[in-house]
Amino acid sequence: MSISELCTNFISKDGDASKLLHKNVIEFVTAPWGLGLGATQEVPNLYPVQRYILKAFYGLEFDTGINRDIIIKDKFNEIEKYRFNESEYQKFLYEEGRVSALESGREFENLELVVGRRGGKCEKEGTLVNTNRGFIEIQNLGDANGPEYQPLKVIVAQEGNKKSETAYFYNGGERDTIRVSSYYGFENEGTPNHRIKVLFEDGTIQWKFLEDIKENDIICIHRKTDLWAKEYINLEKFKKELKGNKKIELPIVFDENWALLLGVLVGDGTWGLEGGLEVTVGPYPEWLEKVKSIFLKTVGEYKIVEIKNKRAGRIRYFSVDVREFFNCIGYNIDAKSDNKRIPWVVMQSPKSVVAAFIRGLFETDGCVESGRKVTFSTASKKLAQELQLLLLNFGIVSSIKGKLNKKYNKTYYHLQLLGSESIRLFSENIGFISDRKKSLLKVHIDKGYLGNTSSTEAIPYQKEWCKKLLQTVPKNNNSDKPGWRRSLLRVALGNVIKNSKEDMTYHRLKTAVVVAKEVGADHTIIKHFEELIEANYFFDVVTEVTKSRARVYDLNVPDGESFVANGMTNHNTTITSCIISYEAYKLLSYYCPQEYYQIMPEDNIRITCLATSKETASELFGKVTGHLERSEFFRKYRNKPLVPLKGW
Numbered sequence: 313m314s315i316s317e318l319c320t321n322f323i324s325k326d327g328d329a330s331k332l333l334h335k336n337v338i339e340f341v342t343a344p345w346g347l348g349l350g351a352t353q354e355v356p357n358l359y360p361v362q363r364y365i366l367k368a369f370y371g372l373e374f375d376t377g378i379n380r381d382i383i384i385k386d387k388f389n390e391i392e393k394y395r396f397n398e399s400e401y402q403k404f405l406y407e408e409g410r411v412s413a414l415e416s417g418r419e420f421e422n423l424e425l426v427v428g429r430r431g432g433k434c435e436k437e438g439t440l441v442n443t444n445r446g447f448i449e450i451q452n453l454g455d456a457n458g459p460e461y462q463p464l465k466v467i468v469a470q471e472g473n474k475k476s477e478t479a480y481f482y483n484g485g486e487r488d489t490i491r492v493s494s495y496y497g498f499e500n501e502g503t504p505n506h507r508i509k510v511l512f513e514d515g516t517i518q519w520k521f522l523e524d525i526k527e528n529d530i531i532c533i534h535r536k537t538d539l540w541a542k543e544y545i546n547l548e549k550f551k552k553e554l555k556g557n558k559k560i561e562l563p564i565v566f567d568e569n570w571a572l573l574l575g576v577l578v579g580d581g582t583w584g585l586e587g588g589l590e591v592t593v594g595p596y597p598e599w600l601e602k603v604k605s606i607f608l609k610t611v612g613e614y615k616i617v618e619i620k621n622k623r624a625g626r627i628r629y630f631s632v633d634v635r636e637f638f639n640c641i642g643y644n645i646d647a648k649s650d651n652k653r654i655p656w657v658v659m660q661s662p663k664s665v666v667a668a669f670i671r672g673l674f675e676t677d678g679c680v681e682s683g684r685k686v687t688f689s690t691a692s693k694k695l696a697q698e699l700q701l702l703l704l705n706f707g708i709v710s711s712i713k714g715k716l717n718k719k720y721n722k723t724y725y726h727l728q729l730l731g732s733e734s735i736r737l738f739s740e741n742i743g744f745i746s747d748r749k750k751s752l753l754k755v756h757i758d759k760g761y762l763g764n765t766s767s768t769e770a771i772p773y774q775k776e777w778c779k780k781l782l783q784t785v786p787k788n789n790n791s792d793k794p795g796w797r798r799s800l801l802r803v804a805l806g807n808v809i810k811n812s813k814e815d816m817t818y819h820r821l822k823t824a825v826v827v828a829k830e831v832g833a834d835h836t837i838i839k840h841f842e843e844l845i846e847a848n849y850f851f852d853v854v855t856e857v858t859k860s861r862a863r864v865y866d867l868n869v870p871d872g873e874s875f876v877a878n879g880m881t882n883h884n885t886t887i888t889s890c891i892i893s894y895e896a897y898k899l900l901s902y903y904c905p906q907e908y909y910q911i912m913p914e915d916n917i918r919i920t921c922l923a924t925s926k927e928t929a930s931e932l933f934g935k936v937t938g939h940l941e942r943s944e945f946f947r948k949y950r951n952k953p954l955v956p957l958k959g960w
Contacts, residue, residue, distance in 0.1 A: 334901055337370045337894045338363065345944040347893055355461050355942070356480045356868055362887050364398045368411070369891065374398035434484040434864030436491075436501035440701055441867070442469045446541040446660030447701060450865045454481030461868075468869060469537040480868035489860045490522040494852040496730070496767075497700060497712030498533055503864055508532070511851055515773040517844070525857055530772055532849040537705050540663040547657075550640040552633075560612070562637055566657050568668040572745075573610045574643060574655060575672020576603060578695075583647045588630040589638065595624055599675075599746050603627055606672075650722070652692040654699060666702055667742050673699070675745040680752035686735055688727040696725040706741050708734045709768045709850050731768030768850050770815040777840060778809045778816065778824075784834035797831035804828075821845060893939045896946075 340346040341358065350357025358366070360381040367374060380395040384404075396404060405411040435441075439450045444467035454462045464481040484503070491501040492508070500508055504523035509532040511517055517532060525531075544565035551562050563570050582590040589611065593600045604627065607614040611629045639645045642655025658669045678688040690696050696712050703710050709730045714723045729735050739757060744750050782805065785798040804824040807814045825841050899905045899917060906913050940946045 335897075336372055337366050337890070338372065340894050340897055340945075341366065341890050346897070347890060347939050347943055349890075360398075361401075362890075364401055365887055366890065367398065368402065374402055434482065434487065434503045434506060434866040436489055436860075437863040437865065439501070439865075440659075440698070442537050442539050442701075442705060443467060444475075444539060444541065447698075447705075448660065450867070451863065453867070454483065454865065456483065456863070456865070458483060464867070467539070468867065469534070469539040470869075473536055473538070475539060476869050478867045478869050482866040482868060484864040484866060486861065487864045489862050489864065490525070491856075491858045491860055492522060492525050492531065492854055493856040493858075494531060494533075495855050496533075496710075496852050497697070497727075498531070498852055499697070500531075501860065501862065509849070511773060511849075513773055515777045516840075517847065517849070525854060527854055527857060529854045530851050531854055532847070533704070533709070533852050535704050535707050535709060535850050536848050538663075538707065539705065540666070541660055542662060544665070545657055545661055547637075547641065550637060552636065552640075560631055560634060562634070563610075566641065566661060566665065568665055569606075569609050571658060571661065571665045571668040572672045573606050574638070574641075574658065575669040575674075576606060576676055577638070577643060577672075578652065578654065578669075579673045579676025579678075581643075583643070583649075583652065584645060586635060586645055587632055588628055588635050590626055590628045593625050593627060596746065596748060598748060600625060600627075602745055649691040650693075652690070652695050654695055654702070659698065659702070663706075667706075670699070670702065670742050671745055674742070675749065678744075678749075680744075680749055680756065684735075684756045686729040686738060686753065686756075689724055690727075691722060691724055693723075693725050696727050699727060703729075703734075703738075706737055708737045708741075710734065734768060769817040769819060770851065771818065771821065771844055772815050772851055774816040774821075774841075774844075775808055777837060778805045781805075781824075781828055781833050781837045781841075782809060784837060785828075785831050801827050801831055801833065818845060818848065889936045889939055892936045893943070896940070900945075 335343065335346070338358075341349050342351065344351040348355050360383075364374070364382060366372075375398040377397060380397050380400070382396045382398065382401045383392055384394040384396070385392055394404070402411065435450050437449070437451045437456070440447045441450050441453065443453075453466065454464055460483050462481040462483065464478045466478050467475050468478055470476055487503050489501050490504050490506075491499060493499050500522075502522055504521065506522050507519040508522065508525075509517055510520040510525070511530040511532060520529070544567055546565055547563055576591055577589060580592050580594075582592070591603055593603050604614065607627060607629060611631070611634055614627050614629050616625050616627055635645065641657040642653070644653075647653070654669075658666060661669075674686075674688055677690060678686070680686055688696075688699065693712075693714070700710050700712055710727050711730055712725055712727050714725050716723050729738055735753075735756065739753055744753060782798060782801055785801055801824065802809065804820070804827040805816075806820055808816045808820070821841055822845060825838060825845065828838050828841075904913075905917055906915055911917075
């Protein structure tokens with residue numbers, strides 16, 4: 313059936329159709345019978361800027377009232393700079409050269425509006441999002457098999473110390489993806505038009521699309537999150553009917569004592585033992601006594617099963633019920649050494665509980681090495697990555713490096729804390745259990761040098777900014793020679809302004825900013841440095857960019873439109889699809905569209921949208937069909953499937 317026949321049938325057979333015809337785009341997009349954006353909790357509303365774009369495109373009158381809901385923020389999406397109504401925003405964009413026309417109220421055939429790429433920027437299934445419920449894989453924040461948009465109220469971390477509430481969970485289906493891997497082991501995978509924060513060569517931090525990321529780009533790792541679950545996890549629902557004869561008392565909540573036991577089990581426990589819990593204890597008598605105490609405070613009486621040469625032993629607690637209980641909270645019976653993970657009950661616990669778990673984990677598989685190194689080793693890459701993110705939430709930066717063990721022909725992953733600040737934070741927030749390891753760590757701290765600081769405290773690409781800052785310092789006594797004030801700032805900036813490869817560091821920059829203010833340097837350049845200090849990113853180098861395909865999801869965050877996942881600040885997710893749907897509605901509003909457009913009756917009418925990539929075109933087609941599926945207006949045509957053009 314042609315569009316002409318659809319229109320004729322629609323208008324001639326539906327006596328009430330006229331009340332739905334010839335509505336403007338805002339009415340159509342927001343009406344329950346149209347696309348219904350904002351009409352129910354299941355479908356998000358238009359953002360103020362989206363509403364403005366649609367009005368600009370179709371020549372509708374802009375709002376000139378006191379409702380200034382279009383907000384412009386700084387480049388970090390933190391500080392509000394301006395508030396506009398639609399008319400004021402149009403003028404602002406025109407003066408910035410981002411829109412080609414100033415007036416409103418008429419439709420422009422060639423309106424140019426620079427708004428950036430939009431629509432469906434999604435993260436891969438398995439991406440860990442930092443929320444007020446703990447670290448949760450993105451697909452578990454909604455129904456992975458549910459509708460495209462799903463209401464979701466959860467607090468997520470943003471840049472700096474900012475937090476914001478989500479509005480919707482977006483189910484993006486299966487898409488082509490790009491995976492970005494860094495030198496220190498961080499990874500992020502999403503659709504090509506997903507954005508993360510990158511430090512550009514001009515020294516500024518900006519968003520960059522994954523499809524534009526190249527090797528040697530410098531990505532921004534967020535280490536100021538400090539967002540945790542507030543309440544202990546209630547475990548009552550995981551207590552199944554006890555099967556054995558042993559009298560046991562399982563916990564009501566997952567607290568620090570049970571977290572410490574679980575850390576020891578994940579590190580040195582026998583995961584596959586079905587009849588109970590078992591830990592292998594090393595050659596230190598003190599540690600044997602510590603493990604005994606941990607068992608007594610939690611599960612109760614234990615049994616020392618085996619002693620090897622009086623240097624190593626195994627502590628066991630026999631109970632099928634207890635083992636099944638631990639299986640339910642994430643200490644999986646069927647896990648192998650190379651696919652172990654941090655139990656979900658830990659990932660979603662308060663800060664003190666997570667700290668207790670990591671303390672037990674580092675006591676077993678971690679160590680303090682010569683060269684002032686604090687390290688952890690595991691055969692499971694996923695466990696190492698999850699641990700890296702948990703540590704980052706404390707502000708602790710670490711690296712992950714894989715190394716083949718030739719004896720066992722297996723790759724082991726070594727996590728190492730980086731920089732003096734990271735080791736200090738580890739000591740203050742987590743630490744070790746045994747006196748032996750505590751004393752080893754204290755020796756390093758007392759020496760005053762805790763490791764390589766350059767990798768975590770360096771801020772690349774700041775030399776030109778430093779030179780510009782120095783040149784803005786006023787000269788004394790109206791002479792041609794710079795006075796002592798410029799010399800003071802030069803000393804504070806150090807070797808960064810010289811012809812050396814030395815990068816600026818956070819420690820030096822904080823001092824330099826104080827001096828710059830005292831000597832009257834340019835406030836706009838000082839503000840650039842203050843924003844870097846406030847963000848406090850760890851800068852890591854991209855080492856690999858690969859293409860893949862995966863199920864993807866996104867979060868709708870109205871305030872700030874970003875969230876922290878896998879340690880990176882991500883831009884979230886629909887305007888083109890609204891326009892296409894509205895054009896289809898307009899065609900169906902005409903009794904005979906071919907006659908309206910003065911073409912032959914047998915000529916086909918196609919609504920065409922040009923996209924920047926095959927993936928984006930496919931995504932737009934999916935969004936349009938989703939709109940048409942939901943819309944009451946298009947209900948009678950749902951058995952007439954849309955067909956994309958060949959080649960897409």
